[in-house]
Amino acid sequence: MKAITQLELNDFVNHFEQVLKGAQLQEVLANDRGLALSFHNRTQYWLILDLVPNTPMMLVFENHCPFKKGPKPKPLGLFLNSNAKNLYVHEFKVLQEYGRVAQLTLANTTLKCELEIRLIPKQCNLIVRAQGKTIAWEKPLDLKEAPPVENPPEPRSLVELHEEWLSEQKQDKKPSLDPVVQWEKQKQKDLEKKRKALDEIQKQINAEKHLEWQEAGNFLIAHRTLDVPTHLEPFVNRRESINWNIENAFAKSKQLVAKKDGARERLEELHQEIAKLEKSQYREKQSSKPGLVDLMHKADARGRKFTLDSGALAYCGKSAADNLALLRQAKAWDYWLHLKDYPGAHAIIHRQRDQEISQAEIQEVASWVARESLSSKSLMVGQKVAVVMVECRFVRPIKGDKLGRVTYHSEKTFHFSLRQS
Numbered sequence: 227m228k229a230i231t232q233l234e235l236n237d238f239v240n241h242f243e244q245v246l247k248g249a250q251l252q253e254v255l256a257n258d259r260g261l262a263l264s265f266h267n268r269t270q271y272w273l274i275l276d277l278v279p280n281t282p283m284m285l286v287f288e289n290h291c292p293f294k295k296g297p298k299p300k301p302l303g304l305f306l307n308s309n310a311k312n313l314y315v316h317e318f319k320v321l322q323e324y325g326r327v328a329q330l331t332l333a334n335t336t337l338k339c340e341l342e343i344r345l346i347p348k349q350c351n352l353i354v355r356a357q358g359k360t361i362a363w364e365k366p367l368d369l370k371e372a373p374p375v376e377n378p379p380e381p382r383s384l385v386e387l388h389e390e391w392l393s394e395q396k397q398d399k400k401p402s403l404d405p406v407v408q409w410e411k412q413k414q415k416d417l418e419k420k421r422k423a424l425d426e427i428q429k430q431i432n433a434e435k436h437l438e439w440q441e442a443g444n445f446l447i448a449h450r451t452l453d454v455p456t457h458l459e460p461f462v463n464r465r466e467s468i469n470w471n472i473e474n475a476f477a478k479s480k481q482l483v484a485k486k487d488g489a490r491e492r493l494e495e496l497h498q499e500i501a502k503l504e505k506s507q508y509r510e511k512q513s514s515k516p517g518l519v520d521l522m523h524k525a526d527a528r529g530r531k532f533t534l535d536s537g538a539l540a541y542c543g544k545s546a547a548d549n550l551a552l553l554r555q556a557k558a559w560d561y562w563l564h565l566k567d568y569p570g571a572h573a574i575i576h577r578q579r580d581q582e583i584s585q586a587e588i589q590e591v592a593s594w595v596a597r598e599s600l601s602s603k604s605l606m607v608g609q610k611v612a613v614v615m616v617e618c619r620f621v622r623p624i625k626g627d628k629l630g631r632v633t634y635h636s637e638k639t640f641h642f643s644l645r646q647s
């Protein structure tokens with residue numbers, strides 16, 4: 227896929243500047259390719275920053291994110307979570323004098339964060355400035371004025387950019403989708419590695435280096451001089467005495483003989499390992515993940531639960547005591563949901579450690595929490611409400627509070643209108 231051009235970047239920013247204006251940054255995902263930023267403004271938008279050096283790209287997807295979170299956090303992602311999360315899009319513009327460089331400004335009444343997005347091939351970068359600090363995806367280079375482009379290519383439409391990028395992602399993923407192919411590739415790599423080690427060990431066994439050390443020692447004994455023939459020079463240290471050199475030469479010879487014995491044993495082991503690997507066949511691994519434990523039963527609590535399409539379980543306690551009992555039995559990575567700024571039901575989404583919960587399922591549970599809270603008569607159908615969601619590791623019950631109240635941080639907020647169930 228070709229990198230985004232200047233005209234395409236201008237069209238992109240002009241279009242999405244109005245779409246994202248006033249949207250709140252709620253989530254940051256990072257992997258080895260770049261970042262995905264989740265903005266919410268009635269609808270959820272994912273801003274994808276694909277920072278591949280030769281073909282950098284910027285895209286926006288509505289309500290779903292095709293970008294996967296990496297296994298390890300990135301420093302820039304952590305910085306954005308600390309300094310830009312919950313800020314609002316204030317300005318989105320192209321820095322025309324530098325070419326393919328855009329600037330996204332996030333702010334609220336007291337804080338400000340600037341994202342400088344460089345989409346120049348081989349110089350792509352993301353530089354974030356906030357609270358007097360600066361961090362970058364790569365070591366930043368000095369920007370120079372962009373030279374004028376004569377006869378620029380016809381710009382691709384936003385739809386074409388999205389389709390090309392998604393097509394490339396699918397092609398990149400195809401090899402990893404077939405476990406048999408992946409296993410066979412790994413098998414060939416292992417065989418190649420073991421055969422290479424086999425050759426190296428065989429060379430070590432065939433070498434006669436120990437005889438050269440032995441010859442040097444015998445020469446020194448016979449002639450009692452360090453003036454040895456040219457071919458024995460590497461085995462003599464003229465800064466040391468004759469006796470030291472004699473002792474060293476025979477010690478080295480003995481050491482090399484012992485190494486040969488060990489190498490022969492390893493050679494036999496390698497032959498057996500290679501033969502076993504060549505005969506091996508692919509066997510499908512059975513999932514070792516245990517099933518989800520029923521939190522309601524484990525906590526000895528009362529309430530309601532239902533199973534989501536992904537297999538995760540959603541729970542809602544009948545009372546404050548039941549809610550706290552469920553929270554105490556939940557895993558650190560489970561999700562806790564509650565109606566923001568209103569008393570009412572709590573909900574727990576119980577999931578596997580690495581299991582992803584779709585936006586639709588989160589919306590389903592959030593709506594359920596709101597409906598359960600309608601019994602307080604403090605809410606009305608059709609009213610706009612907000613539901614907060616946070617991992618259970620960030621939720622703490624207030625000690626001694628009999629109403630079941632908690633404190634929390636690192637939350638995400640979902641806004642929607644209540645509907646009749």
